[in-house]
Amino acid sequence: MKNALRLPALFLLFCILLGVLLTGISLLELRVGHSGEPPQAARALVVSRLAPVLLERFPAAVLFALVLTLFPLYRRPGNRFLSYLLPMGAAFLVLAFGGQALRRLPGAPRAPQPTAAGYFLPRCFQEFGGAVLYLDGLEGSRLDGVVAQGPPAGGPRLAYLGGSVASIGGQQLTVQGGGRSLSAPARPAYAVLLAEADDPVQRLLSGFEADLRRLARELDARYRASRSAYYLTCLALVFSFFTAGVFFRISRWPLANVLLAFLVMRGCLFLFGWLREEVAGELARLAGMPRLVSSLPEAALLALGAVLLLVDLLFLRFERPQGEPAGA
Amino acid sequence: MRSPGTQGALSTLFVFYLAAFAAFTVWAILALPDLFPVFRWPYTWTAAFVRLVDYAIPITVGGLAVAYSLFLRPGAGGRRPFHRVVGSQLSLLVTLSVLYSAALFGFYPRSRTLLTELEELTRHGRALLETAQEDLRQGRKQAAVDVYERYLAINRRDDAVSGELDRLRAELHAPAGTGEAQPAPEAATEPARGQSPGQLLATARSHFEREDWFSAVYFADLAVSVSGERADAVSRDAARLSARAWEQIRSQKPDKMSLGERELFEKKQAGYRLFQRQDFLSAYYHFLDLSRRFPKDQDAKRYLADSRVQVERLAYFRDEAERMDPLPGPQGLLFLNGGSKGTREIVSIGKMVSTAGETFFKDIEVLRVVSGRVQLHYLAPYGKLESGQAPPAGQGQAGGTRAGVLLRGIDRVRRGRDLVPRPIVGSLRGEEPRYLLSLAPRPEDLAALRAPGPAGRSRLGGVSLDTLWLAREGIGAFGQLESALSLEILMRLLLPFAFLNLGLLATALGWSYRLTGGRRPALAAYLVIPLFPVAAALLAGVYLKVHRLLAAYALLSWGFRPALVGLAVLEGAILAVMLILLAGRGND
Numbered sequence: 001m002k003n004a005l006r007l008p009a010l011f012l013l014f015c016i017l018l019g020v021l022l023t024g025i026s027l028l029e030l031r032v033g034h035s036g037e038p039p040q041a042a043r044a045l046v047v048s049r050l051a052p053v054l055l056e057r058f059p060a061a062v063l064f065a066l067v068l069t070l071f072p073l074y075r076r077p078g079n080r081f082l083s084y085l086l087p088m089g090a091a092f093l094v095l096a097f098g099g100q101a102l103r104r105l106p107g108a109p110r111a112p113q114p115t116a117a118g119y120f121l122p123r124c125f126q127e128f129g130g131a132v133l134y135l136d137g138l139e140g141s142r143l144d145g146v147v148a149q150g151p152p153a154g155g156p157r158l159a160y161l162g163g164s165v166a167s168i169g170g171q172q173l174t175v176q177g178g179g180r181s182l183s184a185p186a187r188p189a190y191a192v193l194l195a196e197a198d199d200p201v202q203r204l205l206s207g208f209e210a211d212l213r214r215l216a217r218e219l220d221a222r223y224r225a226s227r228s229a230y231y232l233t234c235l236a237l238v239f240s241f242f243t244a245g246v247f248f249r250i251s252r253w254p255l256a257n258v259l260l261a262f263l264v265m266r267g268c269l270f271l272f273g274w275l276r277e278e279v280a281g282e283l284a285r286l287a288g289m290p291r292l293v294s295s296l297p298e299a300a301l302l303a304l305g306a307v308l309l310l311v312d313l314l315f316l317r318f319e320r321p322q323g324e325p326a327g328a
Numbered sequence: 329m330r331s332p333g334t335q336g337a338l339s340t341l342f343v344f345y346l347a348a349f350a351a352f353t354v355w356a357i358l359a360l361p362d363l364f365p366v367f368r369w370p371y372t373w374t375a376a377f378v379r380l381v382d383y384a385i386p387i388t389v390g391g392l393a394v395a396y397s398l399f400l401r402p403g404a405g406g407r408r409p410f411h412r413v414v415g416s417q418l419s420l421l422v423t424l425s426v427l428y429s430a431a432l433f434g435f436y437p438r439s440r441t442l443l444t445e446l447e448e449l450t451r452h453g454r455a456l457l458e459t460a461q462e463d464l465r466q467g468r469k470q471a472a473v474d475v476y477e478r479y480l481a482i483n484r485r486d487d488a489v490s491g492e493l494d495r496l497r498a499e500l501h502a503p504a505g506t507g508e509a510q511p512a513p514e515a516a517t518e519p520a521r522g523q524s525p526g527q528l529l530a531t532a533r534s535h536f537e538r539e540d541w542f543s544a545v546y547f548a549d550l551a552v553s554v555s556g557e558r559a560d561a562v563s564r565d566a567a568r569l570s571a572r573a574w575e576q577i578r579s580q581k582p583d584k585m586s587l588g589e590r591e592l593f594e595k596k597q598a599g600y601r602l603f604q605r606q607d608f609l610s611a612y613y614h615f616l617d618l619s620r621r622f623p624k625d626q627d628a629k630r631y632l633a634d635s636r637v638q639v640e641r642l643a644y645f646r647d648e649a650e651r652m653d654p655l656p657g658p659q660g661l662l663f664l665n666g667g668s669k670g671t672r673e674i675v676s677i678g679k680m681v682s683t684a685g686e687t688f689f690k691d692i693e694v695l696r697v698v699s700g701r702v703q704l705h706y707l708a709p710y711g712k713l714e715s716g717q718a719p720p721a722g723q724g725q726a727g728g729t730r731a732g733v734l735l736r737g738i739d740r741v742r743r744g745r746d747l748v749p750r751p752i753v754g755s756l757r758g759e760e761p762r763y764l765l766s767l768a769p770r771p772e773d774l775a776a777l778r779a780p781g782p783a784g785r786s787r788l789g790g791v792s793l794d795t796l797w798l799a800r801e802g803i804g805a806f807g808q809l810e811s812a813l814s815l816e817i818l819m820r821l822l823l824p825f826a827f828l829n830l831g832l833l834a835t836a837l838g839w840s841y842r843l844t845g846g847r848r849p850a851l852a853a854y855l856v857i858p859l860f861p862v863a864a865a866l867l868a869g870v871y872l873k874v875h876r877l878l879a880a881y882a883l884l885s886w887g888f889r890p891a892l893v894g895l896a897v898l899e900g901a902i903l904a905v906m907l908i909l910l911a912g913r914g915n916d
Contacts, residue, residue: 025874028878028881032877032880032881032884121809123807124807124808124809125662125779125780126809127781136672145672147672147695149662149674149676149779156705156752157676158674158693160695160697160702160705192780192812193812193880194880196876199382201386201865201868202869205866205869205870252843252845252847252849253398253843253849255393255394255397255398255837255841256849256853257841263859
C-alpha cells in the first residue's frame with residue numbers, strides 16, 4: 001500500500017525534473033543558435049519562447065516520467081490495483097489538466113523580429129543553400145562585400161556579389177546582389193555548431209524527436225477541436241505507455257525486458273503518428289465518417305493497451321520473482 | 329585481467345567487435361560508391377574501420393551490457409562488493425579506452441581522408457580518360473599519350489588503356505617512358521658547394537692555368553657568390569679572375585677550333601650570357617639542350633644544375649605537380665588571404681598534397697577585391713609551396729615572412745608548355761610578374777581551413793587533432809568560424825571520456841539487470857542481442873548531443889580554455905558518479 005502511494009509522488013518528481021531538463025535543453029539550443037544576435041535580443045527571444053517550448057516538451061516529459069515510474073513500481077511491487085491506478089491516474093491528470101493549465105498561461109512577451117544579424121556571420125565563410133557565402137559586414141538587412149562560392153565546377157567558383165540585400169520570408173532566407181539571388185532555409189548562424197553528421201543513429205534520434213513534436217502538435221490540435229477528444233487522446237497515450245510496462249517482466253532477462261519495453265513505447269508513438277497522418281485521413285475520405293475515424297489512433301492505442309493489460313493480468317506474476325536483484 | 333569475469337566480458341566484446349566489423353564491411357560493400365576496381369577493397373576495409381571507430385562507443389556499451397547481464401554470474405562464496413567482482417573489468421575498460429583513443433586520434437583522420445580521396449581519384453581518373461579520348465578524336469596523339477600516362481598512374485590495372493597506350497607509343501615511334509615524363513639529363517653534381525671562397529678561388533686558378541676558361545669563370549663567380557657581401561681580398565681576386573677568364577673567352581678565335589668545338593664554345597658563351605642576365609629559364613633550357621648534345625661537357629652540366637636551382641625558385645615542374653594527382657591530401661580549402669583595409673583576397677584550393685618535403689596544390693582560384701571592385705580573379709591548375717617569400721606588393725599585410733605558392737608550371741624538357749594562371753578578371757602578370765601567390769596563413773595551418781559544407785562538423789573529421797589545435801588560435805583571421813574548430817577539438821577530446829563513462833554505466837546497468845533464476849533464457853531472447861548496440865547508439869547520441877550543446881554554450885560564453893576546464897570537470901564528475909554507481913551494485 002505504502003509503495004503504491006509513493007508512486008504518484010515519484011511520478012510528479014520525475015515529471016518536474018524532466019520538464020525542466022527538456023525545456024532547458026531546447027532553450028539552450030535556441031540560445032546557442034542565436035548567439036549571433038545582440039545578447040539582449042537573444043535573451044528576449046529565449047524568454048518569448050519559454051512558454052511554447054514548455055508546452056511542446058510537456059507531453060514528452062509526462063510520458064518519460066511515467067516510464068521512469070515503472071522502474072520503482074516493478075522493483076517494489078505493492079498492491080497491484082493501486083500500483084496501476086495511481087501512477088496512471090496521476091499521469092492522465094497531469095497530462096490533461098497540466099497541459100490545459102499551461103495553455104492558459106499569460107501570453108509571453110512578443111518575440112523580437114528576426115534580423116539578418118542572427119543568420120549571417122560577418123568575415124566568416126558560411127554554408128548557404130549548397131553554396132558558401134562570405135560577407136565583409138552587415139547593417140540591418142544590407143550585406144557588404146558578399147562573395148559566393150558555388151559547387152565544384154570546371155570553371156570559376158568564386159563570384160563577387162558586392163553589396164547585397166538579405167530578406168527573411170517564413171522559413172526561407174534570400175540574398176540578392178550582383179545580379180544573383182541565393183536562397184537557403186533560415187537557420188540561425190550558430191546552429192552550425194550543433195549540426196550533427198548525417199548518419200543512421202542521428203536519423204533515428206531525429207525521427208524520435210519529430211514524433212514527439214508531432215505528438216505535442218496533435219494534442220494542441222485536439223485541445224482546440226474539443227475537450228473530450230483531447231482527454232481521450234491523453235488517456236490513450238497514458239494507458240498505452242503504462243501498459244507497455246508489461247514487457248518489464250516478460251522474461252528472466254531484465255535488461256532485455258527494459259529494451260523491449262522501450263521498443264514497444266517507441267512503437268506506440270510511431271503508431272499514433274502514422275495512424276493520424278497516414279491512415280486516418282485516407283479512411284475518412286473512403287468511409288465518409290470523419291469524426292469517427294479521427295479517433296482511430298486513440299482507439300488503436302487503447303485496444304493495444306487493453307491487450308497488454310490482459311496479458312499482464314492473466315499471464316504474469318506481479319511479485320518480483322525469487323532471485324531477482326534488488327538493485328534493479 | 330585474468331579473472332573469469334574479465335574473460336567473459338572480453339570474449340563477449342570480441343564477438344561484438346568482430347560481428348560489428350563484419351556488418352560494417354557488408355555495409356561498405358552495399359554502399360560502395362563509383363570506384364575503380366583497384367580501389368574497391370582498400371575502400372571497403374577503410375570504410376569498415378572508420379565506421380567501427382564511429383560506432384565503437386555503442387558497440388562497447390552494448391557488448392558490456394550483454395556481457396554483464398547475460399553471461400557474467402555472481403561468484404561463489406557468498407556476498408562480495410561489486411567493485412571486487414569487476415575490478416579487473418575496470419582495468420579492461422581503461423585499456424579499451426586507451427586503444428580507442430589511439431585509433432581515434434592516430435589512424436581515424438587519415439582513414440577518413442583516404443575515403444574521400446579514393447572517390448575523388450576515381451572522378452579525376454574518369455575525367456582524364458575522357459580528355460584522352462577527346463584528344464584522340466581530335467588527332468592529338470602525343471597529348472593523349474600524356475593524359476593516358478596520368479590516368480594509368482591512378483588506375484594502373486586498366487589493361488585496355490595500357491594496350492591503347494602501347495599502341496599509341498608505337499605509332500608515335502616513341503619509346504616507352506618518353507615524352508612529358510622523360511627525365512632531364514643528369515645535372516652535374518656540385519662538388520664545389522660547401523667549399524670556402526679560398527678553395528673555390530684556388531680551383532678557379534687551376535682551371536685558368538689549364539686554359540679551361542668557362543670552368544675558371546664558373547668557380548671564380550662561385551667564390552664571389554659564396555663570399556656574399558664581404559668585399560675581402562679573396563672576393564676581389566675571384567672577381568678579377570672571372571673578368572680575365574671572361575676576357576679570354578671573348579678573345580677566343582673560333583676559326584682555330586673544329587666545327588664541333590666552335591659550336592659548343594659559342595653555345596656555352598650564349599648560355600653563360602643568359603645566366604648572367606638572370607634569365608634562368610632560358611639558361612635552363614639552353615644548358616639542357618647543350619648537355620644532351622655534349623654529354624661529356626662539365627661546364628654545361630654545372631650551369632644546368634645552377635640554372636635548375638634558380639628555375640625551381642620561380643616555377644614548378646608540371647610533371648611533378650601532375651604526379652601528385654593520385655596522392656591523398658586535404659580537399660576543399662577556402663580562406664581569407666590577408667588584405668589591408670578595403671582589400672580582400674579569397675583563396676580556394678581544390679586539394680593540397682604534401683610529400684617528401686614538398687607541398688603541391690591543385691585547382692587554385694583567387695579572387696581579390698579592392699575598394700568594392702574585383703581587381704584580380706584567376707584560376708591556376710596547380711601550385712607549389714615555396715617557403716620564405718616576402719609578401720609581394722599589392723597584397724597588403726606588411727611585415728613578416730609569408731609562404732608563397734608558385735603558380736607557374738614549366739615542362740622539364742620542352743619549352744613552351746607552361747602552365748600559367750588563367751585570368752578571369754585583371755592580369756596576374758601585371759600584378760605579380762613572378763606568378764607568386766603569397767599566403768597569409770602558415771602552411772601547417774592550411775589543412776584546417778576547410779570550406780564549410782552541409783555535412784556540418786564532419787568536414788573536419790579528416791583533420792588530425794594536433795592540426796586543429798595548432799590552427800585554432802587566430803583562425804578567425806582567415807574567415808573560419810573559430811568556435812566551430814574549438815568545438816570540434818572539445819568534442820574529440822570528450823570521446824574517450826564518453827567511452828569510459830558510458831562503458832561504466834553499461835557495466836552497472838548490465839549487472840543491475842542481470843539474468844535471474846540461474847538458467848539461460850530461451851533461445852528467442854538471444855535475438856534481442858543485436859538491438860543492444862542500436863539502443864546504446866541512441867543513448868550515446870543523446871549523451872554526446874547534450875555535451876555538444878553544453879560545450880557550445882560554454883565556448884561562446886566563456887571562451888575556449890574555460891570551456892575546456894569546464895568540460896574536464898564535468899567529465900570528472902560524471903566519472904565519479906559512474907564509479908559510485910558501480911561500487912553500489914551488490915553481488916547478491
